[in-house]
Amino acid sequence: MGFLAASLSRIKPSATIAISQKARDLKTAGRDIISLSAGEPDFDTPDNIKQAAIDAIRRGETKYTAVDGIPQLKEAIVEKFKRDNDLTYTASQVTVGTGGKQVLYNALVATINPGDEVIIPQPYWVSYPDMVLLAGGEPVFAETQLKDGFKLQPDVLEAAISDKTKWLIFNSPSNPSGAAYTHDELKALTDILVKYPNVWILTDDMYEHLVYDDFKFVTPAQVEPKLLDRTLTMNGVSKAYCMTGWRIGYGAGPDVLIKAMSKLQSQSTSNPSSISQWAAVEALNGPQGFIAEHNDVFKQRRDLVVSMLNQAAGLSCPVPEGAFYVYPSCEGAIGRQTASGEVISSDEDFVTALLEAEGVAAVHGEAFGMAPHFRVSYATSTQALEQACERIQRFCASLR
Ligand code: GLU
Numbered sequence: 001m002g003f004l005a006a007s008l009s010r011i012k013p014s015a016t017i018a019i020s021q022k023a024r025d026l027k028t029a030g031r032d033i034i035s036l037s038a039g040e041p042d043f044d045t046p047d048n049i050k051q052a053a054i055d056a057i058r059r060g061e062t063k064y065t066a067v068d069g070i071p072q073l074k075e076a077i078v079e080k081f082k083r084d085n086d087l088t089y090t091a092s093q094v095t096v097g098t099g100g101k102q103v104l105y106n107a108l109v110a111t112i113n114p115g116d117e118v119i120i121p122q123p124y125w126v127s128y129p130d131m132v133l134l135a136g137g138e139p140v141f142a143e144t145q146l147k148d149g150f151k152l153q154p155d156v157l158e159a160a161i162s163d164k165t166k167w168l169i170f171n172s173p174s175n176p177s178g179a180a181y182t183h184d185e186l187k188a189l190t191d192i193l194v195k196y197p198n199v200w201i202l203t204d205d206m207y208e209h210l211v212y213d214d215f216k217f218v219t220p221a222q223v224e225p226k227l228l229d230r231t232l233t234m235n236g237v238s239k240a241y242c243m244t245g246w247r248i249g250y251g252a253g254p255d256v257l258i259k260a261m262s263k264l265q266s267q268s269t270s271n272p273s274s275i276s277q278w279a280a281v282e283a284l285n286g287p288q289g290f291i292a293e294h295n296d297v298f299k300q301r302r303d304l305v306v307s308m309l310n311q312a313a314g315l316s317c318p319v320p321e322g323a324f325y326v327y328p329s330c331e332g333a334i335g336r337q338t339a340s341g342e343v344i345s346s347d348e349d350f351v352t353a354l355l356e357a358e359g360v361a362a363v364h365g366e367a368f369g370m371a372p373h374f375r376v377s378y379a380t381s382t383q384a385l386e387q388a389c390e391r392i393q394r395f396c397a398s399l400r
Helices: 006-010 015-028 047-059 071-085 099-111 127-134 154-160 183-193 225-230 255-266 274-285 289-310 347-358 382-398
Strands: 094-097 117-122 138-143 165-171 200-204 231-236 249-252 374-377
Touching: 006 127, 015 347, 047 274, 071 094, 071 231, 071 249, 071 274, 094 099, 094 255, 099 127, 099 165, 099 200, 099 231, 099 249, 099 255, 117 127, 127 138, 138 154, 154 183, 200 225, 225 231, 249 255, 289 382, 347 374, 347 382
Parallel strands: 117 138, 117 165, 165 200, 200 231
Antiparallel strands: 094 249, 231 249
16 A cells, blocks of 8 residues: 555546646746636626625634534525525525535535445536545446537436436536536436435536526426435535635535535535635625626627637537537547647647647546547637637648
8 A cells, every 4th residue: 555545546636727727837937828728707706795705804704603604604595595596495404615616525425435326427527526436436427419419318317327326416507518408408307316216416506697598597406396305406606706716615405414514524624714705695695787797798708619619620519508618529630630740639639739739728528528529618808719719720720
């Protein structure tokens, strides 16, 4: 046995974080880089939210708080679930963590025993499988198809369920594809889930508010109330409220699960930042108008990016319903050569050569479990996006 834990050898570093950092480092070193890698809004945190944090500091809200959240934030979350999702929770059924990531992590580590299976639709956010592996579980991948808009089909879900299944991780709108499920699409999945009482549903609703073209967001326990007592509805303020750095995520679910998650958090990080919690209270209770304003901009950017990528040789990009990602296929570039003679044999080669040749950073699809694709985040200025897409077109045209 070496010094490091064996469990660590089962996981990889987060690709989204690694590539975003690489882009930052190259920029600092003076290279002309446009990063389409980071999944975070370019808009600043709204002023009323910043002010709430400043006020909290001045009031001396700078001490430990209850491990899984101050009562005021739990109340704001209970109200949010009522208002937006038609879900009724009590404050004791709510837990607040250091970003959505910690909430997911707590849920998995608090419930998984060796050999437990967790169904993860592909493409998936990079951290789901590794969190499951760290918790000692087995990820079971459920494939989706580009022709279905990357949405999990009921028969594929049912085939993935076994008597060892503990969780389905569901994510709509999806990181990385942007795919979001309509009421009927989700109902077709929940109809399957009601038949299998051993399966719990971990729904990552982080991109709830980022939907376009009048798309109506729905979450599993809302569509099928029978699932409420085995669903963890997870969300956070990072994306909709432009608060990625503040690190506040939350979840609501049955008491037994929430208590277990809190117990785990009491032995790891304790409470999320007291100041960030007060900012999150203002985010959830304060004016919501800026979300629609941001969405107008995101929608224009999505349409721009989809159209420009579809004009690039060898790329094909569907129009997603939400989030701020598109997930084009680069199948047409595979097997071709760059101007300097390197063969593109994978999506990782594609994004590496693109960064080298044109200074555009994107994340390879293999990291999200579906290749050959790459993820583009359009949460960056429209001008930079236009330039980045021109560079991608030029890169694709240069392949022989
Ligand atoms: N969720 C964002 C992304 O996918 C932030 C980075 C991370 O935590 O993965 O880019």
